[in-house]
Amino acid sequence: MLVVFKSAPILKRALKVKQAMMQLYVLKLLKVQTKYLGRQWRKSNMKTMSAIYQKDNQTKNIQQFLFTGTDLDARPWDFQAEECALRASIERFNSRRYDKSHSNPDFLPVDNCLQSVLGQRVDLPEDFQMNYDLWLEREVFSKPISWEELLQ
Structure with a gap:
C-alpha cells in the first residue's frame, strides 16, 4: 500500500529529521518498496539507496536487494497477493482469539483496563469480612515498611 499511495517522496522528506531511529525505520520502509x-527511481535516488545499504544491511542477500526490479517496468501491484495472505492470517487470528463463541477460555478476551478492573465488585468470604479489622492490624499496621525496598 505504501507504493500505491506514493509514500516514497514523503519518506524521503522524513529522512531530513535528525533522529537516528526514525531515519532507520524510514530507510527500512523505503527498502521494502524499492x-x-x-x-528510474533507484537511479535518481542513489543517495537514498546508499543510505539504505549502509544503515540497514542486515539483508541475507545484498545482491538481491540491490538488483531487484531491474526490469524496465516495475509492477507496483505485485504486493496484492502477499497482502491478501497477510490479511487472511490476521483475520484467522482475530476470529480465533476474539470470537466470543469459542468455548476455549484461553482464547477469550482479557480486560486489561485498570479503571474497569478496579471498579469491579469482589465478593470476599464471610469469615474474612468478620475478621477484617484483625487482618488489617496483623498484616498491615504491625509490619514494618522497608521504604528502600518498596521504592526499588
Missing part, C-alpha cells in the same frame, strides 16, 4: 519503485 523493488516496486522501478529502475
Whole structure:
C-alpha cells in the first residue's frame, strides 16, 4: 500500500529529521518498496539507496536487494497477493482469539483496563469480612515498611 499511495517522496522528506531511529525505520520502509519503485527511481535516488545499504544491511542477500526490479517496468501491484495472505492470517487470528463463541477460555478476551478492573465488585468470604479489622492490624499496621525496598 505504501507504493500505491506514493509514500516514497514523503519518506524521503522524513529522512531530513535528525533522529537516528526514525531515519532507520524510514530507510527500512523505503527498502521494502524499492523493488516496486522501478529502475528510474533507484537511479535518481542513489543517495537514498546508499543510505539504505549502509544503515540497514542486515539483508541475507545484498545482491538481491540491490538488483531487484531491474526490469524496465516495475509492477507496483505485485504486493496484492502477499497482502491478501497477510490479511487472511490476521483475520484467522482475530476470529480465533476474539470470537466470543469459542468455548476455549484461553482464547477469550482479557480486560486489561485498570479503571474497569478496579471498579469491579469482589465478593470476599464471610469469615474474612468478620475478621477484617484483625487482618488489617496483623498484616498491615504491625509490619514494618522497608521504604528502600518498596521504592526499588
